[in-house]
Amino acid sequence: MKEKVFDLKNKALEELKTLSKEADVLNCKAKYLGKKSELNEFLGSLKELAVDEKKIMGPLLNQTKKELEEAFSHKLEEINNQISYDFDETLPIYVETGSMHPITLVTKEMTDIMKKMGFTVVSGPEMEEEYYNFEALNIPKDHPARDMQDTYYLSNGKLLRTHTSPNQVRAMQKYGAPLKVCAPGRVFRNEDMDANHDTTFFQIEGMVIDKGISISNLIYVMRSLLSETFKKDVKVRLRPGFFPFTEPSFELDCSCLICGGKGCPTCKNSGWLEFCGCGMVHPNVLRESGIDPEEYTGFAFGFGVTRIAMMKYKISDIRVLNSGDVRSLQEFEIE
Amino acid sequence: MLISCNRLKKYIKNASDIDFLTIWDDFTLRVAEVEGVTVKGNDMDNVVTAKIVACEKHPESEKLSLLKVSDGEKEYNIVCGAPNVRVGLIGALVRDGGMVSGFKIKTRKLAGYPSEGMMCAVDELGIGTDHEGILELPSDTPIGVDFKKMYPVEDIIVEIDNKSLTNRPDLWGHYGIAREVCAITNHELLPLELLELSNDKKDLEIKIHNPELCKRYCGLKIENLQNNKTPLDMQIFLYYAGMRSINLFVDLTNYLMLELGQPMHAFDARVVKSIEVKLAKEKDTYTTLDGVERVLSKDTLMITNGDEYFGIAGVMGGLDSEILPDTNSIFLESACFDAGSIRKSAVRLGLRTEASARYEKSLDPNMCDVAIKRLAYLLKQENPDMEIVSNLTDVYPNPLTEKIVVLKKDKLQTYTAIHFSDDQVVASLESLGFKVKVLEDAYKIIVPTYRATKDVSMDADIIEEIVRLYGYENIKEIPLKLELTGKEEDTIWNKEYDVKKYLATRYSLNEVHSYLWYDSSLLKACHLEKTGVTLLGKNENNLLRDDLSLSLLPVVKNNLKNVDKLGIFEIGTVIVDNENKRRLSILLADDESKMMNLYYQAKEIVVSLFKSLKHIQVDFKKGKMFSYYNENLSNEIIVNKKAIGYVHVFNGECVRYIGKKKAMVAIEIDFDKYVDEDANEILYENISKYPNVTLDYTILTSKDFKYDELLKILKPFNNKYVKEYRLVGTYEDKEVKKYTMRYILGSEEKTLETKEIDKFKEKFMEHVAKNGLDILS
C-alpha cells in the first residue's frame, strides 16, 4: 500500500508538469485529491487498517495529500501569473529601412580615418573658377595637362571642377601653414559614359603642409590610410608620375587587394594596383597660395572614392551610382 | 609609344649586359609607365634566304606558278601565287616544318602539285603590311642564311604609356629612352653618328616672321638621290614602332622622329622656292596631305613656299610638296615650334599627328641641326653619291642655352629625409646628362637643353631626378607628427552626414545622387522655360539645375516603374544667381488618394528634422518657389523667423510627366542656411513640484473651418496658468468639424485651487463663445 501511495504521488506530479491551462490543473486536482480520488479512498479505508499500519499510513497519506495540494496550488499560482493573450504570435516581422548612398558611406569611413590621423575635412564649390581649377595649380592655359581632363566649361565663364585639387589652394589661402586637410567632393569630366566612366564622380583630396614634410611622410600617411581603409596590411609603392601641381609627382600603387601581391588577373599579374596620384606640393602652388616654399614643404594626394566604393561593394557598372534606382541603392545598409 | 630594344642596344655600350626583358619593371619605377612588353620573332622558324632557280606557269591556273627554289644545298618545289615571281629573285623561304606568323608550314599538294614550303610576302613574315607579292631581297643577298639572323626580326617591343611622358619631351624618341636605360643600369650612352657638313655653300631662303612661335628652322638641300628604297631592317623597325614604310626619304624623317623625337619633313626640292614661317589668314583653306581641306585661322602657324601655303607648321604637310617616285632631290626641314601654338592648331583642326604630339611637349630647339646631320648621315649610307648643295641653313633667332639651377643640400634632405653623399648626387645627375658643381651647402647644376624646355626648371625638379634614380621604393616611411593642430572643423560634411542618417533611419528614406544638370526631356515635357548657367558645347542636358527637387523628377519617374510609393532624398549643389548653393531635397510620392498623408508626412519630416537635430521649432507660411508647384499646398519653412526652404506639391504638368496618377510632395531646404542655423542649447528645466491640471475641450466648427483659423482665435487668450495647449484630436462628418484641444494648467509656486481652475474654465468658455464657436460638453 505504501508503494501504491508513492506511485500515486509521482503519477500526479508527472501529470501536473505537462499542464499549462488553469482548467486542466483543476481537473487534475479533482482527479487526484477530489472526493472520488484514489487518495481519498485510501484515507477512507484507513480506519480498517491495523494499528501498526495505521500509525505509518496515517501520517504518510496526510503528508502526501499536503504535498500534492501544495504542488497544485503552486502550479495554479504560476499559471495565474502568466499574462494571458489571444493572438497569433508567430507572424513575420518586416522592417522598412532607408538607405544611404554607397559614396556617402565610403566617404564617411575614409574621412573618419583621416580625422583620426588629424586631418580637417573641408569642402569647396562644384562650379569653380578657372583660376582655382587650373591657374593656381600651375596649369596655365594651353598646358597639355588640360587635355588630360575633359572640362565642362560654363556659359558664365566658370567651369565644373575636374578634380578636388582646387580645395588645396582654397584651404591654403584660408588657413595658411601648417595645414592638414582632406576634401571629399564631386567632380566632373566631359566624357562618354560606359560601365567604367561617368561624367560625375567623387574624389577625396588630402594635403599636409608643415616645416620639414618629406616624401617619407607621404609614404607613411598613404600606407596607413590604405591599410585602415581596406582593413588589411597593404604595401604601397611610388612611381614617377606627372601632375603640374606637384613636384616630384608620383603614381601610387598599393599591393593587390585580391592576391596580396602574388599576382592575379585583377592586378594583371603585377601584384600592384594603381591607386592614386600624389606628390610634393609644387613650389609655385605654395607661392600662389601665399606660403613660402623655402620655409614649408608639403604633400598632396587625390583619389577616386567612386572607384573605392565600386571595389568595396563589387559594383560592376559605375552608372548605377548616379541612376537613383532605389532597387540597387537600397542594398547598402547603414552602419 | 612603341620602343624597339634592338634599336636601343645600338645606343648603349656593352648593351649585351642588360636583360631587355626584365629591365622594364625598373623602368616603370624609375622613369615612366611601361604598359606592355612583346617579344617579336618567336613565331618565325626555319625561314631562310633562297633563290628562285626555275619558274613555270601552272598548266591549269592563271595565277599560280611552279617554282624551283634553292637554299644553296637543296632545291624545293614550291607552288606560288605571287605575281612577282621570276628566276633569280632572292626571297624568304619557309621550309617544310617551319613557321611564319605562328602558322606551321608543311609539305602538301597545292592545285595538284607538291609544295615543299612557301615563299613569303612581307606581311606573312610578320614584319610589315605589304602583300603585293613575295619579298624581294637585294640581288647580292647570300642564300641559305637564317632569315632571323640576317634581319632584326627578333626584337623586344616595349609600349610606354604616352600620358606618363607628358612632361618629358626628351623621351619621345629612342635615344632619350636609351639615356634613361643607361642611367638606371650604369651603362654608357654612345654618341650618334652624324654627317659633318662643311657649310661652304649658299644658304637657303628661309624666313621666320614669328620668332615667338617658331623657335628655330633648319633647312638643307640634297641632290642626286638615286635610291629611295628603304633597307629592310629599317622597314622592320618602322613597322615594329607602329609606322608604315613609304619610301626612303619619308621613312628617314619618320625614323629620325622615332630616334630623336624631332619631327622632320622632306619636301621635293623641285618645288621649293623660298620658305617662310608665318601665321595664316583667317578663313583661308588648305588641303593637307591626307586630302582633307582645312579651314585656317589667324592663329594657325603655316609654312609657306613663295606665296603659297606649304604645310601647317608642326602638324601636317600638303600634297604639293609630296615626295614622288621620280624625286631625286630633297629639301629637309627640321624646325622647332612653340608648344602652345601647335597644340591649339591641332585641337582646332582636330588633327593630332605624331609630329604635333611631340611639338606639344616643348621640344628642344637644339635638336634641329643634330637631326638634319643625322638624317644626312643615314641617307648617305643608301646614297653614297648624294650631293649636299646648300649650307645647313639655320634660322635661330633666340638660341636656347643651358639652364643653371641651384639645389641646396638641406632642401634635398628635407624633401627625402635621406642623406645623400655628394658623389651619389653627382653620379645620378651626370648619368642623365646634367653637369654638377659641388658647393659647400649646395649644388650648382647645368641642365641640358633637352631637359630645360619645360621639365626641369628649379630645385624640386632636380630632387625628383636624384630620388627617382635612387629608387622611391628605397625610401623608408616616417610617421607624420601629429602635433599639427586641426583647424576649426569645417562642419558642413558632418551635418550632411547627420541629416542623411536621420532621414534614412528615422523615415526610411533612400539617398540618391543625380546629375548637376536638368534632363532636357523633363523640361520639355513639363513645358518649363528655365534659364540659367549652361554647359558650353552641349545642346542636350546642358542647363545647370536651380531646383534640386525638380531635377529629381526623372529619378522618381524611373523608380515608379518598379514601385508604387517612394521616398528619396539628395543633398546636392544647385546653381542660383551664378552661385553654388547646397540644397537638401526630399521627395515623397504615392497614389493620388494619399495626398493628405503624404503632405503631412512631409511636414512632419521637416518639423522632426529641426526638432531632433537642431532643437528648433519650425513654422510654415504659405508661399511657393516656382510656378510648377501648387498654389494652395505650398509652404515656406520658417526657422527663427527666416525662410529656409519649402514644402510643396508638384502641379499637374509634372505629375503628367511621371505618367502615373501620383501625388508628389517635395521638401527643398537651403542646406547652407541649415548649417549656419545654430542649434538651440537644451537647458535643464526644473520640473514643478506641484501637479498640473489637464483640461480637454472639444470645439465645434463649421465644415470648412481650418485649424489655422482656430489658432488665430485661441492665441490671444491669455491666462498665467496655461503651460501648454495643443490639438489632440479632430473629427469630421458631412456637416461639422470638431477640434479637441488640450490645455495644461499649472504653477511653479503652488497647487492650483479649484476656484482658479473654475475661473480659467469660465474665461475660456467666454472667449470661445465670443468668437462664435461652441464648446461641446
Ligand SMILES: [Zn+2]
Ligand atoms: Zn592581384
